[in-house]
Amino acid sequence: MNNELPKWVDYGLMPLINLTIAFAVAGLVVLLVGENPFEAAYLLVRGAFGFGEGIGFTLFYATNFIFTGLAVAVAIHCGLFNIGCEGQAYIGGLGVAFACLAFDAYLPWYVIFPMAVIGAAIFGAAWAFIPAWLQATRGSHVVITTIMFNFISSAVMVYLLVEVLKPAASMAPETRTFTDAGRLPKLDWLMEMFGSSLGGAPFNISFFVALVACYLVWLLIWRTKLGYELRTMGTNPEAAIYAGIPQTRTIVIAMLISGGLAGMMALNPIMGDQARLNIDFPAGAGFVGIAVALMGRNHPVGIIFAAILFGMLYQGGAELSFDMPSISRDMIVVIQGLVILFAGALEHVFRPTLMRIFVRGDN
Amino acid sequence: MSGAPAIELVGINKSFGPVRANHDIQMSVAPGTIHGIIGENGAGKSTLMSILYGFYQADSGEIRINGKTVKISDSQAAINLGIGMVHQHFMLIHNFSVLENIILGAEGGAILNRGVAAARKELERLEKEYSLEVDPDAIIEDLPVGLQQRIEILKALYRQADILILDEPTGVLTPAEADHLFRILRQLKDQGKTIILITHKLREIMAITDTVSVMRQGTMVATRKTSETNVEELAELMVGRSVLLHVDKKEATPGEVKLSVKNLTVKDSRGVTMLDNVSFDVRAGEIVGIAGVSGNGQTELLEAISGIRRARSGEVILDGKPISVTGGANPALLRERGLAHVPEDRHHTGLVLPFEERENAILGYHGRDEYSSGMFLDLDAIRADAEKKIEQYDIRPANSKLKTANFSGGNQQKIVLAREMERDPIVLLVGQPTRGVDVGAIEFIHRRIIEMRDAGKAILLVSVELDEIRSLSDRILVMFAGRIVGERGANATEGELGLLMAGVEDGAKDGARKKEPA
Numbered sequence: 001m002n003n004e005l006p007k008w009v010d011y012g013l014m015p016l017i018n019l020t021i022a023f024a025v026a027g028l029v030v031l032l033v034g035e036n037p038f039e040a041a042y043l044l045v046r047g048a049f050g051f052g053e054g055i056g057f058t059l060f061y062a063t064n065f066i067f068t069g070l071a072v073a074v075a076i077h078c079g080l081f082n083i084g085c086e087g088q089a090y091i092g093g094l095g096v097a098f099a100c101l102a103f104d105a106y107l108p109w110y111v112i113f114p115m116a117v118i119g120a121a122i123f124g125a126a127w128a129f130i131p132a133w134l135q136a137t138r139g140s141h142v143v144i145t146t147i148m149f150n151f152i153s154s155a156v157m158v159y160l161l162v163e164v165l166k167p168a169a170s171m172a173p174e175t176r177t178f179t180d181a182g183r184l185p186k187l188d189w190l191m192e193m194f195g196s197s198l199g200g201a202p203f204n205i206s207f208f209v210a211l212v213a214c215y216l217v218w219l220l221i222w223r224t225k226l227g228y229e230l231r232t233m234g235t236n237p238e239a240a241i242y243a244g245i246p247q248t249r250t251i252v253i254a255m256l257i258s259g260g261l262a263g264m265m266a267l268n269p270i271m272g273d274q275a276r277l278n279i280d281f282p283a284g285a286g287f288v289g290i291a292v293a294l295m296g297r298n299h300p301v302g303i304i305f306a307a308i309l310f311g312m313l314y315q316g317g318a319e320l321s322f323d324m325p326s327i328s329r330d331m332i333v334v335i336q337g338l339v340i341l342f343a344g345a346l347e348h349v350f351r352p353t354l355m356r357i358f359v360r361g362d363n
Numbered sequence: 364m365s366g367a368p369a370i371e372l373v374g375i376n377k378s379f380g381p382v383r384a385n386h387d388i389q390m391s392v393a394p395g396t397i398h399g400i401i402g403e404n405g406a407g408k409s410t411l412m413s414i415l416y417g418f419y420q421a422d423s424g425e426i427r428i429n430g431k432t433v434k435i436s437d438s439q440a441a442i443n444l445g446i447g448m449v450h451q452h453f454m455l456i457h458n459f460s461v462l463e464n465i466i467l468g469a470e471g472g473a474i475l476n477r478g479v480a481a482a483r484k485e486l487e488r489l490e491k492e493y494s495l496e497v498d499p500d501a502i503i504e505d506l507p508v509g510l511q512q513r514i515e516i517l518k519a520l521y522r523q524a525d526i527l528i529l530d531e532p533t534g535v536l537t538p539a540e541a542d543h544l545f546r547i548l549r550q551l552k553d554q555g556k557t558i559i560l561i562t563h564k565l566r567e568i569m570a571i572t573d574t575v576s577v578m579r580q581g582t583m584v585a586t587r588k589t590s591e592t593n594v595e596e597l598a599e600l601m602v603g604r605s606v607l608l609h610v611d612k613k614e615a616t617p618g619e620v621k622l623s624v625k626n627l628t629v630k631d632s633r634g635v636t637m638l639d640n641v642s643f644d645v646r647a648g649e650i651v652g653i654a655g656v657s658g659n660g661q662t663e664l665l666e667a668i669s670g671i672r673r674a675r676s677g678e679v680i681l682d683g684k685p686i687s688v689t690g691g692a693n694p695a696l697l698r699e700r701g702l703a704h705v706p707e708d709r710h711h712t713g714l715v716l717p718f719e720e721r722e723n724a725i726l727g728y729h730g731r732d733e734y735s736s737g738m739f740l741d742l743d744a745i746r747a748d749a750e751k752k753i754e755q756y757d758i759r760p761a762n763s764k765l766k767t768a769n770f771s772g773g774n775q776q777k778i779v780l781a782r783e784m785e786r787d788p789i790v791l792l793v794g795q796p797t798r799g800v801d802v803g804a805i806e807f808i809h810r811r812i813i814e815m816r817d818a819g820k821a822i823l824l825v826s827v828e829l830d831e832i833r834s835l836s837d838r839i840l841v842m843f844a845g846r847i848v849g850e851r852g853a854n855a856t857e858g859e860l861g862l863l864m865a866g867v868e869d870g871a872k873d874g875a876r877k878k879e880p881a
Contacts, residue, residue, distance in 0.1 A: 004766070004769070219739075223739055223740060223742070224738050224739050224740060225729055225730060225735055225738060225739070225740055226738065228722070228729050228740060229729070231715075231718070232715055232718075232726065235715045235716075235717055235718070236711070236714075236715045236716070238711050238712050239711075239712055239713065239714065239715050239726060241671055241694070242669075242671055242694060242704070242706055242712045242713065242726075242727065243694065243695065243726045243727035243729070244670070244693050244694035244695025244696065244697075244698065244727060245695070246693075
């Protein structure tokens with residue numbers, strides 16, 4: 001009766017095969033533009049992990065993707081596909097910025113920091129609330145509504161930044177720069193422990209917030225009553241109704257948590273790096289979160305690994321395009337796209353073949 | 364056509380995992396006749412027709428059309444062989460016109476106009492020939508169901524079908540529409556078409572078919588000439604005398620009424636009445652069995668009582684206090700009030716198959732204090748509880764961390780039964796307790812149900828297995844078309860119940876709740 005793959009195949013071999021193929025196809029693309037794919041791969045990996053600053057950037061990007069990956073995963077456990085993390089993160093930035101703008105003249109960073117975390121979560125969750133409510137009570141599909149809310153959020157943010165939040169004398173559509181109290185400490189000491197240095201990389205303590213969030217999400221999904229209800233709803237809605245699990249409440253709560261996590265992503269670029277709220281700071285992290293969640297199998301541990309992989313592609317890709325001028329930024333986006341395609345969208349392409357190899361005696 | 368049968372099936376086998384949907388099927392249909400296939404839901408009729416229409420491939424066996432062995436790999440191949448199918452659920456595009464629907468898939472080239480003009484002419488000819496009375500430019504969603512079905516038939520005829528398969532064609536029709544359909548079918552037969560009619564309604568078989576095959580549990584149990592058989596024989600063949608299960612039980616000692624259903628009416632989302640003014644009582648310490656061919660309102664009855672589905676009108680009283688069946692009662696709250704429910708379909712409703720066994724062992728009860736502390740689940744308590752039940756119910760493999768999907772059907776059912784029975788409920792609703800369960804487990808399950816009764820629980824049992832109903836119940840209610848058409852004592856004969864199940868009503872016109880001396 002056993003029709004499951006061994007765990008090491010399911011969680012180890014299959015992602016590895018997917019990745020290998022993604023990189024093989026990416027290699028062909030590199031070959032097409034007339035460069036040596038092995039050299040390109042070497043440059044990419046070295047750019048991401050070869051020196052302290054590179055590692056710092058890789059983990060900085062990974063921090064963003066952990067938040068958005070967790071956000072997508074929580075919603076998926078409840079059977080909801082939250083494509084709106086980009087918008088929720090963008091709006092979440094308001095929560096961070098308001099906390100910093102209001103208090104950075106009076107309070108130290110460690111007091112502002114928790115306020116920013118809570119503010120980001122509240123703003124992100126609020127932005128997810130309307131799609132959640134519409135899904136739960138009217139059946140409007142969250143995929144559609146959250147996409148629309150992404151567009152609305154970018155319009156709202158441009159308006160706010162240009163008309164409301166921009167200092168009078170400035171030409172740039174962004175808030176004023178926060179004082180030092182509005183910046184998060186960098187993790188230089190962590191790098192120094194390994195005998196390296198962070199250099200200019202903005203790797204900061206929101207990485208730890210992300211790790212704590214991973215633990216809390218794991219607790220929520222597998223150890224709480226609410227998590228049990230989310231998973232039941234997401235796996236078998238009919239059984240959820242049979243069990244008397246309230247549909248509207250569960251869907252709304254799942255989306256609020258998802259939106260809150262997406263919003264918290266804003267901490268990292270805003271308080272951890274820019275020290276100001278600027279146009280389009282999420283820069284696609286919300287969408288990468290979908291691939292990260294898919295690749296990480298919606299499990300926090302998997303999400304951490306997948307986030308680091310995508311962090312590597314972002315950072316290593318930037319280095320690669322610098323070292324190999326014929327490989328432009330756009331080419332890097334193509335490679336990232338291939339990884340998303342094979343590791344995310346086509347995740348299960350090899351499952352039937354692997355099933356044939358590893359699961360025998362079924363028929 | 365040298366007297367070869369229009370369709371011949373030889374030794375067709377088809378399994379879905381461990382389930383044998385079709386087992387060594389032999390069938391032969393003469394050209395220009397109407398052949399009926401009857402059997403209960405799940406008997407394998409639809410699977411067989413899906414094989415004939417190319418939706419499924421048989422695991423083994425042979426299909427011969429007009430004497431020639433053929434391989435039907437998809438529905439296009441079936442169409443090319445002159446087989447047309449009218450599905451139970453129509454395959455029409457609602458905002459297209461009749462004409463557009465008919466040419467769908469046979470548009471005839473990239474430019475639509477030419478094909479449409481030719482199709483219109485052909486369609487008019489067909490309509491006249493068979494007097495189908497359909498306006499080619501009407502939009503599907505504006506048409507009544509009976510007409511939509513005629514369009515399905517037209518679709519098949521347009522594709523030059525010589526063999527027409529109709530799957531439960533009257534399920535959605537009013538009696539008048541059904542009569543019209545039968546007139547059309549007779550006309551088609553007169554034109555030399557071969558028709559296969561799948562149904563579970565004996566009346567229709569007797570009214571229109573020339574020959575009839577009876578299917579039960581995946582096998583073809585008999586084929587008869589319709590003129591040489593009768594409703595009683597067919598009912599018996601259809602319901603079967605599988606294993607005569609004997610259950611030892613004492614005389615029931617019914618106490619007070621614990622569950623009282625009054626004038627319960629349920630309509631589905633299309634407004635079709637699924638449950639029509641149903642009333643009955645269940646007392647403490649008795650088992651009331653609901654017999655009936657599946658799809659006659661039993662599912663809706665259980666769902667309405669347990670709060671899963673809203674009733675349109677009526678009342679349900681649980682242990683003296685009403686349940687708001689029309690206002691959406693919360694199933695979780697009803698559980699707290701002592702209503703346990705073993706749902707008919709454990710896979711879709713009763714279990715979350717990818718979950719661990721122990722997670723399913725608390726489904727619906729997960730909010731209870733015994734399984735949680737604060738907002739967290741108490742995993743130790745859950746495991747201890749699951750392991751206790753695994754031992755009590757001999758659930759195998761005895762591993763509470765195993766995925767539920769990896770248990771056999773019988774063991775999955777035991778997981779559900781253990782969960783619902785071990786709560787000391789006041790009222791127990793049990794749907795199809797032994798569907799897909801092996802014989803050994805059946806005995807155990809029956810014994811547990813009787814023990815529950817003897818412990819003073821009020822039990823409402825729904826089953827399509829007549830033997831099960833007869834051996835367990837203290838009183839038997841028969842449902843047909845959403846109504847209770849008769850009540851019998853535990854010693855009612857199979858033939859008697861079979862007739863009621865087939866909709867042949869009691870002598871008494873108001874038959875419903877008349878007590879019958881046992």
